[in-house]
Amino acid sequence: MENNEQKNFSYETGEINKEIEEKKVITKITLENGKDYFLYSDGKIYEKDEEGNLVQLNNLNSESKKTIDKIMNKLRSTKFDVVRKPSNNEEREL
Amino acid sequence: MPKKYDLNESLKSYIEGRVDKMKFDDEFKPIVCDILLRRIHQYELDEYKMQIDLACLEESLQKVNISKMPDEYGNANGLYNPVDKTITLAKDYAKRCTPEELYQTFTHEIYHALTHTQDGSDRLMSFNQYTGEMNTSLLEVFIEKASYKTVFPTQPKENAFINHHAIGYADVTFVVDAIEAAYGVSEQELLKNGIQDRDTLKHFLSTSANELPFRTEEFLDSLEANLTLLNNSLYNLDPNKRMDFNQMDMNVKNGLSGIYSICEDKIQDRMMTYSIKSVEDAKEFLDRITFDQKKLTVIMMDRIEKFAEDFKDPSISQSVLSNNMSAIQETNKRIIHTHEVIRNEQNFPSVSKLITLCNWARAGNLVNYDMIEEHGLEKLGINLEKSDEEIDNILAVKGSSFEKYLDPYYVNEGWDNFVAPVALKKIAMDKELSPFQAKMKNIFTRISTIFSKQKALPSAELIHEESEAASSQTSNNFGALTKEELEIFNKKVERVIKDSKENQEITDSQNTRENNQEER
Known part of the structure; x- marks a missing residue:
């Protein structure tokens, strides 16, 4: 059990108060360079430093801004509709 | 026996009258009526919902084409364009597919038109709080699944837990099944609410899980973000978003991992937040959660294996499972521990103590109970060390019988596809004729x-009666002949x-x- 949940656990009744907000990872995005980024429920993008700590990508630095745009672009709906079931052999060559 | 969905003559003639006044080509009108009647029947639409559908369709559909797809949608079988209010069915697809497949594609597009309002916005579309965009991924899988259910039968023999068949988005409609498992709702109820609008879907899910609506919204938005990763890799038509195989493979791993994790979390949430009222209630709840966890396992394993095979990359399975293993084990542990508490029901001095220990178990804390009461678990006969066989008895997917939770709508003997689907196919084939032919x-x-x-x-008498009745109705493409019409x-x-x-x-x-x- 995560720490937040233990904090909210009632030893008397065994129930948990879930109303305390916690930051959750929404999805992981791996870019072409193989680096992993994480979109969190606060709407911000994080990466992990060498020690495994989360570091927020800031959008002040132009390089980071570019990376954020690239990541968010992967999470945008593209135009599609009842498309043929993809034949992966075909798709792979694209 | 096929489903009887068009027996209500007055409803049928009302729908026909409304559709007859619509702007698109007459040859498609009987088929659109059939689609509407099936939708009303399958999703038990009341008068209000039916009127919304009809009002939307009147405004949002002006033309149906069976022709070459516009270049930018070259890979699509069907398309609804809300700007020019046109449905296009791809001519080459229409030619080679079966009548049922073509009819289902048309149904899918009609369902899009049905949810577009006068101003061109889509009732099913929603602003995603995490991506900061209007997102279409989730609505597509709902529409695909819902339209599929009104054309094809579902055979219980195939799989008692899932129904992942679809034509468009065949690889991703499992997300609807996963939502069913995560929230413990039936396919029928989920689709019925899912095709109305996003708020209706949200309200339905939050009510069924007894959670605050913003929690449901978070669930749907996070699921949708991961689904978009999958969709953009598998069904991408945007040349600016073309990606290489490695990138697709990576997105599939990340998207599947995310979907699995979000659904597993939701099952844990439901376990923790449910308020147990009695021993019977605890048993029933545990049965339900056990079924849902097994269902989610089957759905996700099916897709993980499918993608690993399609991409010829076993690391997809390894990656998705290792990313989710601790969450899966945690849910399984809570379920098994709760089973163990209930199994020892007779050893408890009071109902309230049993409920309290169920709460400890479903919160994942039962292992710590001895800290509160020395040898407390042992005194109650509870043994948390379980053999693999004992765990399998509770959570193994095969050989289990959970019929009482299966959706009665899940099993159906199919639809009468010999009229409308065949008529649509005929229209499509006629487009192949030369002008003279x-x-x-x-x-x-x-x-x-x-x-x-x-x-x-x-007979003449009946003609007279019918002509009087007909005079009070709008004439349409479907009615019987009066004397005047005969002339x-x-x-x-x-x-x-x-x-x-x-x-x-x-x-x-x-x-x-x-x-x-x-x-x-």
């Missing part, structure tokens, strides 16, 4: 229609025969000319 075919069809209507004419039709027959003779003369003279040319 099409004209000749049209003439003969008109003649045969007129003769078949004449044959079906009732008009007789004139039409004469005209058609005359046309036919003229055409024959033209053909004869063309043939003579061609023969002369060949001889020369």
